[in-house]
Amino acid sequence: MKARIGRAAALVAAVLMVASAAACSGGGSKQSGPNNGGAPGTAQGGASGTNPGGPTGAPAGALNAAAENAQPGAPNWNKGIDSGEDHGIEGYADQIAVTSGQSFKLYVNTTAPQFTATAYRIGYYGGTQARQVWKSDATQGKAQPKFTVEAQVNTVSTTWQPSLTVATDNWPEGSYLIRLDAVGGKVKGPRFVPITVKSTSTAGKVVLLNGVTTWQAYNSYGGFDLYSGGPKNDYGHRARIVSFDRPYDTTGADRFQTYEQSSIVFAEKLAASHNLQLAYATDLDLHENPGMFQGARAIISLGHDEYYSTQMRQTLTQARGAGTNLAFLGANAIFRHIRFQDSPLGKDRIQVDYKDAAEDPMHVTNPEESTQDWRNPPDPRPENVLTGVYYECNPANANMVVYDPTSWLLAGTDAHAGESFKGLVGVEYDRVVADSTTPHPIEALTHSPITCQGKASYADSAYYTVPSGAGVFASGTMRWNCALVSGGCTDKMDAAAHTFAQQVTANMLLAFAAGPAGQAHPAVDNMAKLKPAPSRGGVAP
Numbered sequence: 001m002k003a004r005i006g007r008a009a010a011l012v013a014a015v016l017m018v019a020s021a022a023a024c025s026g027g028g029s030k031q032s033g034p035n036n037g038g039a040p041g042t043a044q045g046g047a048s049g050t051n052p053g054g055p056t057g058a059p060a061g062a063l064n065a066a067a068e069n070a071q072p073g074a075p076n077w078n079k080g081i082d083s084g085e086d087h088g089i090e091g092y093a094d095q096i097a098v099t100s101g102q103s104f105k106l107y108v109n110t111t112a113p114q115f116t117a118t119a120y121r122i123g124y125y126g127g128t129q130a131r132q133v134w135k136s137d138a139t140q141g142k143a144q145p146k147f148t149v150e151a152q153v154n155t156v157s158t159t160w161q162p163s164l165t166v167a168t169d170n171w172p173e174g175s176y177l178i179r180l181d182a183v184g185g186k187v188k189g190p191r192f193v194p195i196t197v198k199s200t201s202t203a204g205k206v207v208l209l210n211g212v213t214t215w216q217a218y219n220s221y222g223g224f225d226l227y228s229g230g231p232k233n234d235y236g237h238r239a240r241i242v243s244f245d246r247p248y249d250t251t252g253a254d255r256f257q258t259y260e261q262s263s264i265v266f267a268e269k270l271a272a273s274h275n276l277q278l279a280y281a282t283d284l285d286l287h288e289n290p291g292m293f294q295g296a297r298a299i300i301s302l303g304h305d306e307y308y309s310t311q312m313r314q315t316l317t318q319a320r321g322a323g324t325n326l327a328f329l330g331a332n333a334i335f336r337h338i339r340f341q342d343s344p345l346g347k348d349r350i351q352v353d354y355k356d357a358a359e360d361p362m363h364v365t366n367p368e369e370s371t372q373d374w375r376n377p378p379d380p381r382p383e384n385v386l387t388g389v390y391y392e393c394n395p396a397n398a399n400m401v402v403y404d405p406t407s408w409l410l411a412g413t414d415a416h417a418g419e420s421f422k423g424l425v426g427v428e429y430d431r432v433v434a435d436s437t438t439p440h441p442i443e444a445l446t447h448s449p450i451t452c453q454g455k456a457s458y459a460d461s462a463y464y465t466v467p468s469g470a471g472v473f474a475s476g477t478m479r480w481n482c483a484l485v486s487g488g489c490t491d492k493m494d495a496a497a498h499t500f501a502q503q504v505t506a507n508m509l510l511a512f513a514a515g516p517a518g519q520a521h522p523a524v525d526n527m528a529k530l531k532p533a534p535s536r537g538g539v540a541p
Contacts, residue, residue, distance in 0.1 A: 063174065063199075077129075088187030091109065100197055101171075114183035116135060124272065129265050141163075177252075194252070212284055215255040266485060302330070325511075328472075329481055337372060352371055382435070399420035432527070434532045458532075484502055
């Protein structure tokens with residue numbers, strides 16, 4: 001066993017050069033069942049740490065992964081980040097994503113007389129995982145008005161004044177965290193504001209997708225999210241509608257760091273060493289800008305990606321039909337049906353999810369847009385139609401057990417049938433089901449015994465292909481992301497589990513980046529042997 005692990009580890013190191021990096025830096029997140037406009041000053045993106053830009057002739061901000069990740073990282077970029085309970089400093093942006101060169105406004109509330117904002121791009125950077133691309137001058141701080149709560153639907157929002165306008169000139173595409181540091185005053189620690197610098201084109205590229213709709217669903221800033229709220233913090237008093245016009249709770253970037261950061265770090269390291277072309281977008285772009293995904297080689301859902309509108313699903317379905325590969329590196333994807341409304345700050349900044357058709361007025365006027373879970377009436381469309389796997393239960397913890405070691409996805413792992421990898425399944429999981437909504441041909445790669453809420457079942461990772469040639473991979477576990485950086489989730493996993501997940505992910509990304517994976521790697525259906533059980537429901541809290 002030790003010899004096998006050693007060979008696999010050596011192979012991953014040789015292919016990926018994945019050095020031991022910092023652990024998943026998120027923590028404390030809930031697990032699901034979870035200058036203008038009066039601003040004091042303007043900061044320009046060409047300040048300290050300006051990026052040299054992409055290749056000659058490339059669009060502004062175009063990503064050259066090798067050149068970008070060869071630049072020095074910032075070892076202390078996340079030092080001292082606070083949970084935000086004292087509200088000493090906190091903020092949000094008026095844009096969820098921008099293109100390089102497009103400005104956005106920061107809305108900051110602080111008890112400090114001044115603050116600075118520093119933009120860090122998340123990547124590999126020799127294992128530091130972030131690079132500073134810009135920093136503001138000291139900017140006047142101010143106490144902003146308290147949030148408001150809309151009766152009945154319990155929507156928390158703010159009506160703050162902008163504090164800073166940030167120009168993103170020459171910022172390379174990617175996922176960014178803006179660090180807010182108090183200057184003076186008695187503030188416990190800095191906080192983050194996430195923003196994505198999205199690609200202008202994804203043609204020929206592997207798209208890394210930030211799941212902002214799920215971040216917002218779990219955002220309890222102001223005392224309400226889509227799961228609980230009110231004096232008793234219970235489900236009955238949850239928000240039915242949530243707004244992006246407010247800061248994120250805890251560190252300001254908890255869901256991103258817990259469920260997506262390690263996948264991005266891994267992908268950028270692989271891209272730098274293999275000349276893969278990466279692109280960045282948010283899941284909201286699936287709703288607003290479906291055309292931007294035309295010609296993409298693959299779209300990668302990085303982690304917890306639970307909340308989808310009709311258009312978001314349609315965009316993925318159309319991309320798959322055009323030969324774009326899909327991957328779901330988490331579990332419980334595409335589970336909740338949402339729709340959007342506009343806020344005072346812009347389009348689609350209000351996210352609606354009643355989680356109960358009877359409560360949603362839309363179930364009478366337009367049942368197809370009612371916001372219950374996707375698998376439930378009045379118009380059931382389970383997630384496995386797209387993901388291949390079906391969400392079942394949480395919380396759970398299990399070893400991942402190999403089912404089909406002959407799959408190309410497991411090449412280089414030296415794994416054998418029945419071999420298990422410690423703690424790689426949890427805290428939510430999916431499985432292949434016998435329902436008619438399961439696509440075929442589909443092959444289970446792993447088939448892991450698991451017990452959740454007193455019921456014995458299995459968790460599956462799977463791969464299927466469609467006539468366009470597109471391949472679809474689903475890890476079937478929420479822990480896949482933190483397995484992709486050595487040291488992540490060390491309380492659950494060991495080195496062998498990390499090595500296994502990293503090798504499978506490398507195989508997948510390299511094949512998906514080459515074009516429709518089903519042409520070279522058609523799925524070999526093994527359901528007759530697996531004999532999966534029908535779904536038994538599975539309602540997340």
